[in-house]
Amino acid sequence: MSSVLITGASQGIGRAIALELASREHRVIATARRPETLAELPVAQRLRLDVTDQDSVDQALRDAGEIDVLVSNAGATVRAPLETVPLAEFERLFQLNTVGALRVAQGVLPAMRARGAGHLVFVSSIQGRVVLPLIGPYGASKWALEALAETLAIEAGHFGVKVSIAQPGAVTTGGAERAKVFVDEDDPYAPLYRQLGTLRGETITAEDVAIAVADTIEKPDPPLRVPVGAPAERVLRARKQAPEDAPFLAAGIDW
Template sequence: MSKKIVVVTGASSGFGKLTVLELARRGHTVIATMRDVDGRNSQVRGELIEAAKAEGHALHVLEMDVADDASVNSAIGQVIAQHGKIDALINNAGLMPIGVTEAYTVADVERLFAVNVFGAIRTDRAVLPHMRAAGSGLIVQVTSLMGRFVMPFFGIYSASKFALEALAETYRYELSGFGIDSVIVEPGPFPSNLISSSPEPSDAAVVASYGDFAAIPGQIKDNADKSHDPANPPRPQLVADAIAQLVEATERRPLRTVVMPEGLDFGVEAINQAVAPIQNGILKAMGMEGMI
């Protein structure tokens, strides 16, 4: 198996951190990107480099803010200058707002989309010209089960993940002729820091107008980890393993990969299987079956 040059966004914690360590463990050249590597994430940077070094592997950490064009272009430019190519991009950076949907202002939503959606678009646009020139590559968009269904108080988050799913699937068809795979990983309810760091809605007056109903998002946050079986907690490493398997696949990958904690099934795989023939049928009717 050939070793790959892999860029991972949002690598300071959660799935991103586990993914860079797993890929480095497998011998790939991994570029972990995050914000503020010389400040609040300096300790994480050191931990990642030392953990990889302890197992005899190299891991690079670069400053990159996916919400900033210059930062993304600079980081990707550095990777190309040093390694000459990028085989895989893992778009993992993201935020998870939980709150009364109406209370999120337009500015709130713009800040979220700047990371969850526009951040992926920025990194894709920076990387894709190099992949097209090489005639190969892999783009992985880490979305969510809530990119396929919705829950109350997760509306803004779901909207961003639905958008990312649409983007990834469109890339799937448009990039197929260039030898580039665009795929989606849909993680289930694994423990992460996304809930604890959930951005609050800015419109306090709207929150107050919802009365007791407005307390529900806080209850969701407080009880997020209590629903897990302490004797058999969910293993987020499963997501990192699934991403690594996609990176190492030698044939065309599946469009969507659902990763659930053991013993759970929310039916998203069934949604994907039901929708696929409809989507493929539309493309065939439009004379685009060659892109499937």
């Protein structure tokens, strides 16, 4: 079985992935900014790892030992129009969702390259290929993440390192409910904000994502992109078929 390090394993998708992989008898190294939140996970190691802190990443990778698979899951989102989103929040998302993912990948790649084997799994979203209004900062960070991942598939793939991108749609983890919102009642974008539920569409569970990620890890020749769940498959297929000369929306809205 593989030795798998997971970032952002304290809750939601990351926690579900840790449980699923542990149940399949992989050696799981669960990490989070607050390792006490990992106490009840039945995993081999529980480590502190903040993807935005280089010293934290370096220490966690030293403590983890040999890593066969990195599941890069740590992330966050906000709700705000691009016209007024605080740029500090925009930068925070990129540091966490994009730069942080690359920081950990840089940490594990030298050993993987030297062995001629390894697997980087990035938890993205359909928003790595599709935009949703008022979730643009998150989408931009995921589009950038997918560009990094596809580049790594070419660069590191030469040395035997596999790369996969998991692309779920809306997931019932509570992440959307916990997101910071920068839309007031009298905001000109408030009518659009009230329609976000329609745009998010049908949901899947964190366990659904965990099974897809675990199955991908266990495939001898995993695909680059893995749409997770029927809703994601439908949206991504529609996006691929849509004309490129106009914005694409997965659902109709009154705007």
